[in-house]
Amino acid sequence: MELIPINSSVHYKTAFDIHTSNEDEISNLRRTIRSWCLRATKNFNNQDLHSAWFFRGDGEQHRIGNYLFRVYVNVGNYTLENPENWIVEIIHPDREHRNRKWSIEITFSQVDRSLIRFAATVKNWMNEGYIGEIPDHPDLTTPGFVRDILNSRSITCRKGDGIVNSTPKTIRLGEAKDLFDKIISGSRYLPLVLISKHRYNSGYCIDAQNLQKKILGNANVYLLSSEKVNNEINYYLGNDFSCSFGSLRVYMPKVKLDYDKDSFRHRFYSTRYIEDLTEEQVTNDITIGLSRNARTFTTKEILTTYDVVAARRRHKIRELFASKDENEEQSEELKLLWEEVEDLSKKKKESDSLVDLYQTENEQFQQENSNLKWQISQTDQVREENTLLQRKVRVFNEMDKLPESLTEVVDITISSFPTKLSFTDRGVKSAQDYKNGNEIVGEAWEMLRKMASTLHRLIFDEKSGDLEGQFKTETGYDLAMTEGRQTKRDSSLMRLRKDTYEGNEIDITPHVKFGNKEPKLLRIHFYPDEENKLIVVGHCGEHLDNFTTKSMS
Structure with missing residues (x-):
């Protein structure tokens, strides 16, 4: 008999409750x-x-082609046709790599x-x-x-208080x-993935259908x-x-809106980040997190053939203990045996409770550790900001008048924020040459002050996934991390967005924007x-x- 080895790796897992009005539903599921x-x-x-061994289980391993099947049943308080527990274990070789094997364990347990x-x-x-690659x-x-189970019309599949969807749901105004x-909801155990429209076209920022297929049974997808x-x-x-x-954004269970640091648990990706990382990689990351590494099973879950055999053994002991036919000596032995089983069951329940408690505490400790690291980083940031503030005070004390030109603003910025902002030669010259510099x-x-404070924090400290939206929310200024598709296709236009810094070519496509019509207009590319x-x-001046502008000229 071939068994699943202890060194096997989980590729996919799921579990949910099936609600039905049909008392024979477990037969339909099989x-x-x-x-x-x-x-x-x-x-x-x-x-x-x-059908005899597949539905009723005989514990034997049946070889059919390259596949090995093994079915176990625990009748429990039900019938052989509709048992309390049923499991099929399937083992088969990989289609492409002959030294890799796969197993599938599927269980139904009647509550x-x-x-x-x-x-x-x-x-x-x-x-x-x-030994090898x-x-x-x-x-x-x-x-x-x-998917077959979720698409069945005679049942409703749930996790906690949520229905497990088989397709993305669209949310309208x-x-x-x-x-x-x-x-x-405090009773939600199903992660929710919210996907909004793409910033630069009419589609969504990621293929929702493809993502839902990969996380089916483990999360629901909603389209804004x-x-x-x-x-x-x-x-x-x-x-x-x-x-x-x-x-x-992926919302994990147990959202705590009154605890701002809890927001770090709920991963988000901006359009720009998805494009940089690639949609395939983002989809894969979310899939692994929700369908492989997520906390899917309870401590009492029936998952393996051993679990079903153990459940069958416990039920048999109960039956023997409840029987009136045994003699007095057997009855006493069964009583002692049952007391031992009950004691072990009690200890197991206590252990299960401790496991749940330790898992919860571990998650809390991880969150607290993350918060402490954040507080330490904040302390370092405050210390650095204090040093910068002292530098700014010195700069302003030495000023005999307020800046009257864009060039003077750039000079003061360079002196005030040396660890946050730097200008290339082209950046300084663009400010000097800007004809509307005195107007803005x-x-x-x-x-520039918001770039040195807010933008610097979002990029390097918080590594914000929605950089453009967050910067706009906090400062009121528009930020674009990329150009439109047509502009990116024009090499002459993209050359305008290249500069040199410390001997290396840099891309200054990202830019902060003010105004759309001269003279009240400024673009700062960085x-x-x-x-x-x-x-x-690398540029601080005209548009x-x-x-679009090239087409109009």
């Missing part, structure tokens, strides 16, 4: 799994998966006549003793039987409050149909927990220097040509 097996294996016929607990685990491993981990996909209630819907949901969520227009002195000072944590300004 037929669904059998149909999936026949489709997945393709070369099988109905007789290969003989009562109207509630069935479903759990599934997919694992893989390399053959024992294999380890193949790449395959893409994470949801097994077809999960006026529906945000209901979605907000789902997000903050317009920027107004984003604004509506953000009105309820507040700034720290918002899902800005053009971004994606106040705005220039405010924009390069975020990750290594030195500096915002390097650089883009596809």
